Amino acid sequence: GAGVSQSPSNKVTEKGKDVELRCDPISGHTALYWYRQSLGQGLEFLIYFQGNSAPDKSGLPSDRFSAERTGGSVSTLTIQRTQQEDSAVYLCASSLVDLATNEQFFGPGTRLTVL
Amino acid sequence: AQRVTQPEKLLSVFKGAPVELKCNYSYSGSPELFWYVQYSRQRLQLLLRHISRESIKGFTADLNKGETSFHLKKPFAQEEDSAMYYCALKSGGSNYKLTFGKGTLLTVNP
DSSP: OOOOEEEOSEEEEOTTOOEEEEEEOOTTOOEEEEEEEETTTEEEEEEEEETTEEEEOTTOOSTTEEEEEOTTSOEEEEEOSOOGGGOEEEEEEEEOOOTTTOOOEEOOOEEEEEO | OOEEEOOOSEEEEETTSOEEEOOEEEOSSOOEEEEEEEOTTSOOEEEEEGGGTOOBTTBEEOOBTTTTBOOEEESSOOGGGOEEEEEEEEOSSSOOOOEEOOOEEEEEEO
């Protein structure tokens, strides 16, 4: 079946503009995660959804970052008033809620460049 | 707070040599540890998890609670093992997020 998909694959924007990144998880996966991958920083956790609610938003770096999930499926990560330090690859992952495995399946990422 | 440390950013070995990628963690409870791998131009994917105690592609990792380590080992490295390796920790309970280390780029030379 289809894996996690993300769009766009690449996004170039100007400083100060807002951007929206989209994630389509694997069908049936109730858990969805956003991470940021940048040089020298590895993978940073941003936010975790269980269904449509976000029990852990602790990784969002500032109030310019927000995310929502509707219908227990698609999620969008919004970055307002983008800054150059927001440039990174944004990864989405999904998983079953399964204490036995908890394998997260990752999308290909969206590469964001803020000029 | 939980933390994962991978002390080596880069690791280079020759084909056929043993390889060990180090991972140390900090967590007060009972953690679950994972290794994820990202090959060139591919997605990040799970390599192995400590609860399975399995060997994948010749790699093994043993959780050492006394040393708070979860080092990844392979006795004979292959060129196709060249990739970025991330150690990750899941805390106990119902929060399924992963805390990742900063990764180690493994290069296996012919």
